[in-house]
Amino acid sequence: MNRVVEKEYFSHAVVMLVVEAPRIAKSRQAGHFVIVRIGQKGERIPLTIAEADIEKGTITIIVQKVGVTSIKLCNLEEGDYITDVVGPLGKPTHIEKVGTVLACGGGVGVAPLLPIVEAFKKAGNKVITVLAARSRELIILEEQMRNFSDEVVIMTDDGSYGKKGLVTHGMEEVIKREQIDLSVTVGPAIMMKYCTLLTRKHEIPTVASLNTLMVDGTGMCGACRVTVGGKTKFVCVDGPEFDAFEVDFDEMLLRLDSYKPSETEAYESFQKKYQKA
Amino acid sequence: MNEGLLEFLKKEREQEWRLELRSRVKNKERTLLERVHMPEQEADIRNKNFSEVNLGLSEEQAVLEASRCLDCPKPTCITGCPVGINIPKFIKKIEAGEYLEAASVLKETNALPAVCGRVCPQEVQCEQVCFYAQKLDKAPVAIGNLERFAADYERNSGNISVPKISGRNGIKVASIGSGPAGLAFAGDMAKMGYNVTVFEALHEIGGVLKYGIPEFRLPNQIVEKEIENLEKMGVKFVKNFIVGKTATVEDLQEEGFTAFLVGSGAGLPNFMHIPGENYIGIYSSNEYLTRINLMNAANPEFDTPVISGRNVAVIGGGNTAMDSVRTAKRLGAERAMIIYRRSIEEMPARVEEIKHAQEEGVEFLNLHNPVEYFADEKGTVKSMKVQKMELGEPDASGRRRPIPIEGSEYLIDVDTVVVSVGVSPNPLIPQSMEDLDVSAWGTINVDKENMQTSIPDLFAGGDIVRGGATVILAMGDGRKAAAAMDRYIKGKVRNILSLIKEFNTIGEILDFAR
């Protein structure tokens, strides 16, 4: 049981939770994630550790309401407990000084991107960050990103904030004027696929952080498997970061929808229950 | 059997109560008794529910079965038991009606008799070398069923004995993993007075006993009871704690843990790496069983989903494959199929599991091997291509090698596939400890006498040492490691004491230590 010590809304659908987990706070590195479960009937879902405070013994997770579990999480208040939190899981991000890093995040992909941006900046790189979302209220962590980026480019689909256009438009604009040594992409699978098509065209080495479905997070089940360079890999233990040029994003996109009908059903029945309560 | 042990068994056999029991019924009459059939749920009913298949022997049935045992002068059955249970003694206690005593005989060597009575492959262990099977060509004494009876009797009586704890010494030791190896280790160390903590990566204690073996074969409540008992003995359980990730072994050493048992199991599922294996609806058996057993996915009140379709193919022939296919049947599959590349005789699963599966309407496609999967436009598996096989010469394992028959391929409609072709050792601990000596297969190397690894403070047992093996072997390893760890720690303390003798005052010792 881990207590929620702080809660902040980034938008109506995106919530930041600071959770007591002293061991994890101490052991975690950029790129690591945790698996959480809410309630005895809950499922296990992976969430990136956005930040950690060793002194306070807390980790920060950022959650977007997308399904049953993320909504339950967003409904927790300060002082409530998360039933299970286990981690830190996955391999940490490989950080080195490469020169200029183009970091691209969309949707909740922005949360896992934050520690990566911070680590690359601290390693002495020039970091240009592109944040993308559908509209202004879905742009999150802008201020935190600015702390660790030399430049932040904001893109919205509807043009309500920053420039109008997709994440790839923002990237292209940067690629035209800068020599980019490494690109990092984190976000919905479809976004990472198109970011990768673009960087491949420009021959910029690219790392993608994958957010597959998971159960245990320790390599025990294979729910998280993806094809990388023609081989089956387990995202929870071999990843979550991979050479984006090698990732079979189409397969990943299909697998992410494995439970679409049943998750929607579960979500609807949950909403009904919740509205009654 | 060694001389000393034989001598000991002989003496025991000459005790008054054993002589009296033997004189009650003539051997000839005993051998005329038929093996008592284990009562079970009807196949057509049980294949729609998750309640236990075997219902357990009644007292009368148990006593009758126990009276078949001839109390042989050379009890070969003991040699077939990986942990050397005193089999004739516990069976004769049952015949004498002293069921609680029978249970305590079991517990002298077996930490989890209620579990082992249910899941041990007795037909290739104790029962295989029973006098009845060896010399009389008759069904062996039902040693497993009797073990289960005694353990269940004790549990249901509410008189479970919590073992006496010898003076607590306060020395902190830990088990990494809470499967049978870890649980058995924890029990023995606690008995010897150690301060034991069990770290478990998942949110439930029990390892494969919880997430793998289904309710219809091993009810969770039985495992829970064992855990409760360990808690009563002072064992601490820490869930959601991955040693090597949440904290390293070195961190734990700094926190005062003196020695460790690695019982982290063989958790990594193998795949066959054939085209289409990542389509939706294709699971490893670990994932399929974990979703259903650990996460309760089949119960709509729980959030975790699972796809369990009408046409389910399970690839493999071990216990895990049988558990998966029988689970699929229970979840409503019209066709629940086993696809196995050898013949039924070569299947590694327990004979009882194969028989139960057949009775429950599972189809066996033996001498078949999958070669490719096909999916619909959403990526959901819809059919598989299988190839027929024939048996050739025996291979290294002594089993006849399956050889594909060219041109024999055909398609089978499937909407769920469960791949159950073995597991590999869990790499978390080996990866987090550079100095640990590991085999080419990823198992941890130990010295077989003591279960000690290349790092002296680290012992290991169960599937992480053997690859996918059995509950009883894991449990036996845990107990062996406990005994060896106790000797090792005492040896260390003795060394320190002999050093301390060189000093005259505590002040001198403290000065030296500085």
Ligand SMILES: Cc1cc2nc3c(=O)[nH]c(=O)nc-3n(C[C@H](O)[C@H](O)[C@H](O)COP(=O)(O)OP(=O)(O)OC[C@H]3O[C@@H](n4cnc5c(N)ncnc54)[C@H](O)[C@@H]3O)c2cc1C
């Ligand atoms: C479906 C299935 C059916 C089976 N049926 C039978 C049967 O009928 N009869 C039989 O004898 N055997 C059977 N087996 C095999 C038997 O279950 C195993 O041999 C036995 O459980 C091994 O025990 P163990 O203690 O080594 O490991 P496990 O039971 O695998 O337990 C290991 C535990 O350690 C945890 N762990 C791993 N790494 C860490 C870490 N770094 N930190 C903390 N925790 C960690 C894991 O989460 C797990 O809970 C079956 C196996 C399966 C999968």
Ligand code: FES
């Ligand atoms: S989540 Fe189970 S293996 Fe990765």
